[in-house]
Amino acid sequence: MKIAIIGGGYVGLVSAACFAEFGVEVMVAETDPVRLDRLRAGVMPIYEPGLEELVAANRAAGRLGFTGALDAAIAGAQAVFIAVGTPSRRGGGHADLTYVFAAAEQVLTSLDHPAVLVTKSTVPVGTGRKLAQLAAALRPDLAVEVASNPEFLREGSAIGDFMRPDRVVVGAETEHARSVLRALYRPLNLIETPILMTGLETAELIKYAANAFLAMKVTFINEMADLCEAVGADVHDVARGMGFDGRIGRKFLHPGPGFGGSCFPKDTLALARIAQDARAPSRLTETVVAVNEARKAGLGRRIIDAAGTELRGRRVAVLGLAFKQGTDDMRDSPAIPAIEALAEAGAHIVAYDPAAMEAAKPLLPASVRYAASAPEAIKGAELLVVMTEWNEFRALAPARLAAAMRGRIIVDLRNIFDPAAMRSAGFVYHGVGRGHAPRKIAPQKIELDREVEHG
Incomplete structure (x- = not known):
């Protein structure tokens, strides 16, 4: 054939x-x-x-x-x-x-x-x-x-x-x-x-419906992570407690910086438009689009707030640039708005990604420097930001990080590190939805696209 x-x-x-x-x-x-x-x-x-x-x-x-x-x-x-x-x-x-x-x-x-x-x-x-x-x-x-x-x-x-x-x-x-x-x-x-x-129409809709539903799961657990930070709960236990329910399932309940890549951002927005044109608006899909965009837009402020001081002139190591591990795809990667905000704040950014650095260079500020390895990126850093969950980053032991870095602040947007181990090594550790004590967080202001909202 x-x-x-x-x-x-x-x-x-x-x-x-x-x-x-x-x-x-x-x-x-x-x-x-x-x-x-x-x-x-x-x-x-x-x-x-x-x-x-x-x-x-x-x-x-x-x-x-x-x-x-x-x-x-x-x-x-x-x-x-x-x-x-x-x-x-x-x-x-x-x-x-x-x-x-x-x-x-x-x-x-x-x-x-x-x-x-x-x-x-x-x-x-x-x-x-x-x-x-x-x-x-x-x-x-x-x-x-x-x-x-x-x-x-x-x-x-x-x-x-x-x-x-x-x-x-x-x-x-x-x-x-x-x-x-x-x-x-x-x-x-x-x-x-x-x-x-x-039929033709059904097959076409299955693709969009599947991607929108998975994007909704990602967005939901990210909102639960914010709530966990506010009340002192652990989002991973919340996700496990949800995932054991066979009606929900465990996949796509991993908190992080927001979804990106070639499918979810494009397909959720397209489905919202398809539904509007058919006069059967999908309000859930519209909200998923708006919440995810707001989350990515707020990453820079989240990192700057975690630093606790002005970043101008300070060395910030960023591990991971692709929207997820296993790819060099930079389309709608959360790393882009986060790094843009850090550069605007005057940080000296040194980034490393095992696969995506060449694809990232045209999309990131010219001031960003690129390291040849993760150890090179973190050497002398005052702040470490984890953007992508590559396995080689998980292998970075707390003692090794402490010996290489000048500072002691980690913003782990993929929750790849053990919070207790990092804190024992002297780090101020900020994960996603891993509130070990209740704290107040400012609510994100979500501006819905008026065309999307009213169709």
Whole structure:
């Protein structure tokens, strides 16, 4: 079986490598010449554990290839996947479908045989229906069926998510389209993966609903963390107490600086807009967007308040820049507003991230210095801020930190350290939701987007 994937970005590249691992012949069409050259040279354009090895193995086996010629990519393909970007439109929050429809039009114009056109990109409800209408208008001479197959990949564990998914969702209107997608995912039958066959609109909405619900869990536990700090409770015990309830579950109940990355910020805002346009507003989703933005905007003040004194001229070590561990993705990373506030306060910032420093440099103030390692970053620091939960940061022992740092203040926004151990080593430790004694905190002022609030 042969398929084509249009777009060699995060979703397209991971999907291509994993389908090839399933035994499918996959050709990726990539229009960016720089990215195409890197892919052909075996250089991954993104950081994703295990991806480079998987791509290399399947290229060597002859199951995976890259081309800049769309005609060559789709030749003989039974299914053509569209995996291009759908960024938020500036100023509105709606998903920008420019690349999706441009890719679809090129595919439809070039096809010389029947095929299933599949959206892998995250697209608003109704996109598949519009693509079907486009196919009927452009190619009435050809049997082109449209399907939706949303991805549920977590950055940092995307290969495992694809190869061992919780479920596969397929939105299709014909038995032929459903049979093609079933055949592609047949290897998952061995591990009894549920495959949900549904309509186009339903499949598209499942993706947004899932991401919005997970973002809601993250935002809820962050608000509970603030409450824990105010009343002297421990948010980790609160999360465990909640998570033992099978109706709630333990995942995504980890307090932190707020969610970022390529999915949650974009998809929650897009869902709010989709719901508004349908005159069925999702007030919970709107509030999640507003609360998360307020949390990230307040990080700088939180750190400055923890310092207890003016930061001008003081050395601040920042460990972690990516929005989470296991990725170099800086999109909507909480580290960006936090570091901007520290730089504005006059701090001398030395940052380190195992994967994201090159991606971070264009997004952060020019005054930020970058260390070659975590020990180098913390050497001589008066204040340490943990922004990302990389495992190598967890291994930093209190005694080692005390020997390297000039100051004794730690702001741990990921709760990777043991508060008691840090305090025993002489540190003034500030975690998230780990109030060992009740204290008053100023409530965050949340300004809802008026367009979002009133629809």
